[in-house]
Amino acid sequence: MPVNETLSTYSDWCYGAATLIYVFAMIGYAIEQAFTRTAKKSEVAVLVGAGGPEVDTPDGGPAYGRVEAGAGRSRAERAGRVAVALTALGVALHLGSLVLRGVxxxxxxxxxxxxxxxxxxxxxxxxxxxLMRKFDVRRMGVFVLTPVVILMFLGGTVLYTEAAPVQPALQSYWLVVHVSAAIISSGLLLIPGVFSLLYLAKVRHDADQSRFARLGPKLPDADTLDRLAYRTTIFAFPIYTFGIICGAIWAEAAWGRFWGWDPKETVAFVAWVVYAGYLHSRATAGWRGSRAAVINSVAFAVVVFNLFFINLVVSGLHSYAGG
Incomplete structure (x- = not known):
C-alpha cells in the first residue's frame, strides 16, 4: 500500500515541534523547581492555621508546601503553570504526529x-x-521531561525511519494488541523509575545534608515519592504482564512456539521478574524504602536496556523491528 508522503512529512514536523515544546516546558519546570521556596512541615502547619491553603498528598497527610512571595502568584509558580500549558500543547502535537504517521x-x-x-x-x-492533576508534584516535571526529551531527540535522529509498510512478519492484528500493551506499560513505567531515583536522592540528602544540598529540600517527602512510585508501578505492571502473554501467543502463531528464549523475550522476562520483586519487596515491611527503590530503578534500567541495546545491537527474532 503506497505511503502518503505529505502526511508523513507533516507527522515529522509535528514530532519536531512537540520535542521543541517539551524542551521549553522542561525549562519552565526547572525554573519553578529552582526558585520556589519550600516550607517545612512545621511552617505549613502555621500557614494553614493562619488561613493558608492546605497541600494535598497521596495519603492525605501533611506535606511540604510552597511559600509564595506576596498575595499573588510568584514568578516561579507562573513558570510552572506555563510549563503545564506547554506540556499539554506538546501532547497535542505529539498525538497529531502519531496519528498522521498511522494515516x-x-x-x-x-x-x-x-x-x-x-x-x-x-x-x-x-x-x-x-498524575499532576491528582497530586501536587508539578515541580518534578523537569525530572520527568528530561528523559522524555532525550529519548525523543534520539528517536528523531539516530532511530528515525522513513514511513513505509511494515515487514510481513509484523502484518498481524497482534501488532496492535501486543505492541500497544508494551508501549502503554513502558511509557507509564518511566514515571515510577524517575520517582524511585528521586526517592534515593531525597533519602541521601536527609541522611547527609552535604549531598544533594540544593535538590533534596525541594523534593516532596520520601514517603510521597515512595507511594507515587508504587502506585504507578502497580497500575502499569498488569499491562506489562498482559503484553508479555500476548507476545507469547503471537510467537506461537508466527514461529510455532510460545517461548524460545530469544534475547528480547529473555530480557523482557527478566524485567518482569524484577518488577514483581519490587512489588513484593514494597509490600514487605522489611524491604520498603531504599531497597525497594533500588529494585524499581534496576527494573526500569532493564526495560530501557531491552528497548535500545537488545533491539539495536543483539541479533534475534525481533531484530526486524529495529529499523
Whole structure:
C-alpha cells in the first residue's frame, strides 16, 4: 500500500515541534523547581492555621508546601503553570504526529523503533499530566521531561525511519494488541523509575545534608515519592504482564512456539521478574524504602536496556523491528 508522503512529512514536523515544546516546558519546570521556596512541615502547619491553603498528598497527610512571595502568584509558580500549558500543547502535537504517521502508512503507527519510541514517550507525558492533576508534584516535571526529551531527540535522529509498510512478519492484528500493551506499560513505567531515583536522592540528602544540598529540600517527602512510585508501578505492571502473554501467543502463531528464549523475550522476562520483586519487596515491611527503590530503578534500567541495546545491537527474532 503506497505511503502518503505529505502526511508523513507533516507527522515529522509535528514530532519536531512537540520535542521543541517539551524542551521549553522542561525549562519552565526547572525554573519553578529552582526558585520556589519550600516550607517545612512545621511552617505549613502555621500557614494553614493562619488561613493558608492546605497541600494535598497521596495519603492525605501533611506535606511540604510552597511559600509564595506576596498575595499573588510568584514568578516561579507562573513558570510552572506555563510549563503545564506547554506540556499539554506538546501532547497535542505529539498525538497529531502519531496519528498522521498511522494515516500516512495505513497501519498501526508503531512498526519500528522510531514509531515505538514516539508512542511510548506520548504515553509517559500523558501519564505525567494525569498524575499532576491528582497530586501536587508539578515541580518534578523537569525530572520527568528530561528523559522524555532525550529519548525523543534520539528517536528523531539516530532511530528515525522513513514511513513505509511494515515487514510481513509484523502484518498481524497482534501488532496492535501486543505492541500497544508494551508501549502503554513502558511509557507509564518511566514515571515510577524517575520517582524511585528521586526517592534515593531525597533519602541521601536527609541522611547527609552535604549531598544533594540544593535538590533534596525541594523534593516532596520520601514517603510521597515512595507511594507515587508504587502506585504507578502497580497500575502499569498488569499491562506489562498482559503484553508479555500476548507476545507469547503471537510467537506461537508466527514461529510455532510460545517461548524460545530469544534475547528480547529473555530480557523482557527478566524485567518482569524484577518488577514483581519490587512489588513484593514494597509490600514487605522489611524491604520498603531504599531497597525497594533500588529494585524499581534496576527494573526500569532493564526495560530501557531491552528497548535500545537488545533491539539495536543483539541479533534475534525481533531484530526486524529495529529499523
Amino acid at each position: 500516512a502508512t495505513q497501519r498501526a503507527p508503531w512498526g519500528n523503533m522510531y514509531e515505538y519510541g514516539m508512542a511510548t514517550m506520548l504515553v509517559a507525558v500523558i501519564g505525567w499530566l494525569v
